[in-house]
Amino acid sequence: MPEPSQHTHAAKPAxxxxxxxxxxxVAPFLELPESLKVDCEISPNRSKVWVRxxxxxxxKGxxxxxxxxNIQAIRSVLEAAARAAGSTAYLDVFGSSPQSSEDGSDREDVASKPPPRRSSSVKEAPKLRSRSAPPDELET
Structure with a gap:
């Protein structure tokens, strides 16, 4: 019968x-995969990971x-890999837009503007024709 393992502590995942x-x-979605730039920052206690x-x-589309x-699926895979290692991962996407923000970064604004508001004006009811009156006697 095989002897039980002598290891008393679990090995931390790589x-x-x-x-x-x-x-x-990300690279398969790009027209020029060599244009992809990836930066990874890990917190000192290895609990958080930022990937840019x-x-x-x-x-972008x-x-x-x-x-x-697509980007949500990529985030999910990244978060699952981080969770398996006991960390939390965050993915930031930057793009080459003609406008830069005040701090000089080229970060894409992912928040969209709210939809246009509906006008609250009351619409006039449509005029109905009488079935008994001929079309030339109707008011317009």
Missing amino acids: EPDYAGLVRFL VAFEGTD RVFGRGGR
């Missing part, structure tokens, strides 16, 4: 290659996907 993972997930990606603004599905 730190994932966050930059490599994000590069692997930048690419050409023309690729493909990377984000319809309704943001």
Whole structure:
């Protein structure tokens, strides 16, 4: 019968290659994959990870996907990898937009403007025709 293992403590999982993972997930969406820039910052206690990606603004639609599905899937995979290592991951997307923010960064504003408000004016009821009156006797 095999002897039980002598290990009394669980081994800490290896730190994932966050930059490599994000590069692997984002590059297929890009027209020029070599334009992808990835920066990874890990907190000193290794509890938080910030991954920043930048690419050409023309690729933004493909990377984000319809309704943001692609970027949300990429974030989910990144967060799952971080959770497996006992960390929390955050993904920031930067783009090459012609306008820069006040602090000099080229970060894309992902918040959209609110939808236009409906006018509260009361509409006039449509005029109904009488079935018994001929069309030339109707008021317009």
